[in-house]
Amino acid sequence: MRSKLQNITSRFLAILMVVGLCVTNSSCTDPETTDSTKFALFYAGITDIGPSMSFNLDAPTYIGGAPSDFAITRVTLNGETYDTNSFAIDTNTGSISLSNTSELPVGLYTLSVSCYSNGNYYEFKDIVTINMMKPVPDSISVEPNKISAEFADIISTESTVELPTAQVTTEGDHISIQKYIIANVRKDGVLVEENDFFTISSTGEISIVKGESKIQPGKYVLDLKLTTAIVDEAAEEGIFENAIEIDITSKPLTLTYTPNTVKVEENAQNISAVPTLVGSSEGLTYAIKSVSPTSSSVTIDPVTGVITLAANNQMEIGTTCEVSVTVTNQYGSTDFENAYTMTIVEFINPITKFEYSDTEELIQATAFEHPVKTIDGDEVSFSFVNLDSKLSDLTIDATTGTISAKKGNNIPVGQHTVTVLAKNNKSELQASFKLNIKTNPYYFTYVHWGNNLNLSPAQNYASQYRVTSNNALLSLSIPVAETDIPEGVEVEWTIDNSSSSISGGSIDENGTITFTAGWTNAKVLMILVKATTGKGTAGEITIKTPVFIHCSSAVAGVTVNYTPFVFQVNPRTGGSSVAPTITGTDLSTFIADYRRTFNYYNINGPAEHKNGQPGSGNDTFMYSLWKAYYESIGVASVNTGQKWPLSYYDNTSRLAAPLGYVDATNNCAVKINPNKWQNEYGYANGVMIGQMTFVTDGNSGGVSSGSQMFPLAIWFDTKFQ
Structure with a gap:
């Protein structure tokens, strides 16, 4: 299924993997409840904030x-109960607001939240974590602190215009900056x-991503x-508010x-809606370019763009009046x-x-x-009235009033009230109805096969097993460790061999899961399992889950084990894997680099993300x-047999350019650069397994022809933290 079900699946898998992950990557505790009904509450992590900032945390899932x-x-501060009115919760939705924070001490705040579900009381202890940080030292600045770029130069990959950058700097040499992260981005004041x-x-240069089509004109402020x-003091984190404005x-x-x-009725007034404009707002004005047929009764508000047809306009019945508009800005x-x-x-x-x-x-x-039952009126437009955020998967046809939802929608079980406004130039009416959603007896969100690496809690990690011989692989018998498939529901289990x-x-x-063959020295293998319930019914659900095997063995006397050997990473933000444990050689002369056989396996990504190698x-x-890599470095031809897009040693002077690399500065941890694993169809949601080569003599010039291994699988999903 490539419906929104897959997005729901990814989200719930991500949620379950982190067990209510908060901003500090800590697990939320089990709820205290008056019964054994299965219920769980999850807040998304919020960004780090400073003492003078306000913030809103969306309603939980x-x-x-x-x-x-x-x-x-x-509310606790650094583990101790703290009395404050700076945190408030919406009793209906569960959204949390932070205000009047200027007097709050710096530290780690946790919030415990209670709610009712199906008449039962639940309390989730320390479910929200907020890192209130102190400002960075005054001697840190961004030069320049305001930059601007033309929208057309950003979205065009063909543009040769060099986009501006800015640099985080310090005054003097008594302060060093060890790590740089973009904490928040606000556009025209909105997060x-x-x-x-x-x-x-990694050196503090702020840049605009070339070819990023999702960006919109406007003023962005970055924290x-x-x-x-500081010299002779321990390193610490700080928040740099309003560090730079990018226009x-x-x-x-x-x-x-x-x-x-x-x-429009004959000789009646008509007022348009306020239009939506994409473009800069500086010096913005609207003007009538032409009206056909010509009429002085048509005017436009130069500030808002609202078009008005005056009453008593003397236009004849059957006239079609077309208005062309000129919009001007700076x-x-x-x-x-x-x-x-x-x-x-x-x-x-x-x-x-x-x-x-x-x-x-x-x-x-x-x-x-769900169509309209009765409507009596002409030229009616339909829209929701105060639609509950839990019903955001509903859509409405503004012309017919038909309300719909796609397969895999996330509308909660229960009875919901939906209110719709019907409106025309003469009148308006509201109508409400009950939307009744019953439990899908086949509904489930995850399957997990655990691991044999002592990684705990297991649901935070991919299903992964390390074996050290062919016999051990053939002896594996891996039962389902955890799932929320309803008891008694028949499941069709299949392996997607194409992925x-x-x-x-x-x-x-x-x-x-068992194996009859497959051992490959020093290689991570993956099978993609599909679990389907309710086969052939309206409630059919299919979840895809990768399961990984590491055939751990020595190559040229050297064993390289990443633990975990599945690197789960968000392609939006990138990140670094753990460093491997390396035995059988002098670590000071061990050098590794990605080399060849870069296989990608699509799981829940766009259908256009076809499997295979470059x-x-x-x-x-x-x-x-x-x-995209070769375009970014100004090379016209694409060499699909070249390792450059994933090499460290071919990019030492431009480490922001490759998709990722084996980081020689971080003990061979794998670094994935942000916003690289995407194309015009969307971000990666799948697995890449590529070959690394290594030498043990400290000569990086020979690494491309070194000994071969596939020690790591990289699993991409935008739901990973």
Whole structure:
């Protein structure tokens, strides 16, 4: 399934892997409850903040019945109970706000939260963690602290214009900065959660990502989290608020009126909606370019862009009036032809009747449509009224009023009230109905096969087993360790061989995995298991889960073991794996680098992310990454047989350019650079297993022809923390 179910699956797997992961990567405790009903509450981690900042934490997600009556039961500071009114919770939604923080001491705050679900009381201790940081030393600055770039130069990969950068600097040499992180990004004062269009290097250079099509014109302000060390003092983290302003400038790009075509009763007034503009707001003005047929009764507000047709306009019935608009800002003007159209009719019926039926019981996570039962009125537009955030997967057709949701939606089980506004130029009415969602008897969110590496809690890690011989591999029998598949539900277990790197794996009717072949010296292998419940029914659910095997053995007398040997990483943010344990050689002369056979296996990514190596075809995901790398370093041709895009030693002067590398400065941990594992179809959601080569004589010039191994699998998912 490539529906939103996969996104839900990824999210719940990520949630379950971190067990309610908070900003400090600590696990939330089990809830205290008055019964044994399965219920869990999860808050997303929030960013580090400074003492003068305010913040809002979105409503939590949950497993089980819809929660209500939220309350904060305890606040601690560095483990001790702390009395403060700076934290408030919305009793209906569970969203948490932080305000009046200027007097709060620096330190680690935890919040315990209670709620009710299905009539039962739950309390989650220390479920939210907030790192209130002190400001960085005054002698740190960003030079320059304001930069600007033209939108067209950013989104075009063909543009030769060099984008501006800024550098974090210190006055004098008594302070050193050891680590740089972008903590928050705000656009025009609003927090931007997906902010992958800005990066900061390991040396403190702030840059704009070339070719980032998701960025929009506007003013962005960045907060930085820095790890600093003052001479003779220990290193510590601090927050650098409002470190830099980045202005993405553009002439007006698009202008959208919703609706942009309306019918107007003869000699009646009509006022358009406020249009949506993409472009810089500095010096923004709207003007009528033309009206056809010409009429002085059509005007536009130069500030808001609202178009008005005056009453008693004398336009004849049947006239189609087309309005073209010119929008001007500080960076240019753009004409938008026929941006708004009005057709004159004899009569517009006011809305006198509007009604939806309550829905029948709809199965959780299945697709549905719910049309309007009764509507009496002309030229009606429909919109939700105060739609609950838990129902955000609902969509409404603004023209017909039909409400729908896609298969795999995340609408909670229970009865929900949905209210819709029907409106035309003469009147408006609201109608409410009951949306009834019943439990999908086949619904589940995860399967896990554990590990034999003593990694705990196991659900935080990929299912992974290390074996040291072929006999050990053939003796493996790996049962399901954990799952939330409902008891008694029949499961179809299959292995997706097209996305597996081993052909000798099999799975029985209970989900137990065994192997008949597959051993490869010093190589990580992967099988992709598909678990399907409710096969052939409306409630059918399929979850894909990778299971990994490491054939650990010495190569040229050297054994390299990463533990875990599956590196789970968010392709948006990147990160570093653990460093391996290396035996059989002098570590001071051990050198490794990625070399060849870079295989990518798509799990839940876009269908266009085709499996294979860079040289398997121009339509593979890996080829698109190779192409992007060569473009970024100014090389026209793509050498799919070259290791450069994943090499350390071929990029020592440009370590921000490659997709990732074996980090010679960090004991051979693998570093993944942010925002590299993506193309025009989206971010990676899959696994890459590539060959490394190594030498033991300290000569990096010979590493490309060194001994060969595949010691690490890199699993990408934007839900990983």
